[in-house]
């Protein structure tokens with residue numbers, strides 16, 4: 001299995017060679033040269049596998065340059081009941097009226113990012129050791145991604161993490177989660193500024209090629225292919241748990257921001273998993289919903305992006321969307337390159353001529369949810385089913401209901417636990433979300449964080465003093 005760029009300007013490379021890269025050199029994203037196909041017999045033989053063993057079977061189709069027994073060691077280290085609070089790793093929970101929740105939030109940071117990050121941490125350490133090199137991960141976070149990365153990379157050999165976060169702008173829970181990590185290779189830098197300021201500092205340092213090379217800087221952002229492929233696994237897992245015969249279809253509803261999660265569903269469907277619909281749910285930031293409704297892709301600026309009560313979906317530009325467009329235009333890299341050039345020039349592109357393919361060929365439909373919808377859905381599900389869901393999951397439940405069909409299970413991906421977003425839960429049901437037992441003392445743990453000005457040079461010298469080389 002080798003990988004090519006969506007814009008056509010990269011020689012085909014194996015998994016280990018694209019693992020540590022962000023964008024391809026031509027500005028595109030890595031995609032498998034062709035997608036592996038899974039037969040009904042293979043699916044049937046996977047029914048009895050544990051999550052870790054299923055992950056090995058799915059991931060070995062994408063990762064052909066790591067021996068299967070090593071890969072199996074990595075998946076077992078990532079997906080076990082010491083790391084995840086459910087024995088099943090990903091439990092399915094019926095929600096009534098034909099809906100089922102797929103529990104992707106049993107990991108250390110209570111959000112679905114752990115699913116991919118835990119594997120990424122293992123495979124990073126393995127590949128770095130094999131290449132005899134080190135990496136210093138530099139990132140900015142407003143909450144979920146940074147903490148998932150830190151929990152996955154803490155204590156890993158050859159890896160340090162420098163994570164910038166906006167001073168005073170995260171929830172107490174998020175702060176406690178990140179800053180209570182005492183591992184020597186984890187560096188929390190709290191910057192006097194907003195998230196975009198943190199992001200800008202990262203961009204300046206990462207585009208200083210000399211600095212980047214000298215200090216082995218890398219990233220773990222949502223375009224990383226290892227993350228996308230690790231997420232493919234739970235679509236297979238959920239289908240295997242929700243069905244009893246091998247050609248039974250299900251639909252998935254996915255709370256979406258950067259288009260990473262649902263892209264993995266698209267990949268699984270293209271591999272032959274019997275998926276009828278992929279239901280994309282957005283919040284008020286509905287750039288993707290608009291695309292699937294009209295065929296026009298028109299990202300917004302940071303100023304036009306609303307701060308909502310499902311904040312992990314507050315995204316103006318969906319970084320993984322290019323990978324879907326590559327498939328949509330028949331894997332024509334020249335066409336993708338042209339579309340992104342026109343995006344630069346005009347701020348949008350129009351694929352409305354391909355609109356019939358969105359649902360007929362690729363199964364995609366979309367919908368949108370608002371703050372009021374979120375509150376209403378959280379309350380209704382709590383009162384009717386006794387299940388408390390988080391605001392992001394609520395967006396997907398709301399949109400999923402629009403697309404339910406008789407005889408087709410609708411699987412809603414639960415992307416976070418309610419404890420992470422207590423303010424909205426309180427508003428919806430008038431009482432706080434329960435905090436999982438093992439996290440009750442989190443707020444009282446000592447915190448390790450370095451506060452600094454919103455200044456590139458201060459961050460640069462901190463990195464210079466603390467990197468591993």
Ligand SMILES: *Cc1c(COP(=O)(O)O)cnc(C)c1O
Nearest residue numbers: 256257258259260261312415416
């Ligand atoms: C990251 C995140 C999302 C959005 O997922 P994408 O892969 O960016 O589409 C949704 N919900 C939660 C809780 C998240 O952390």
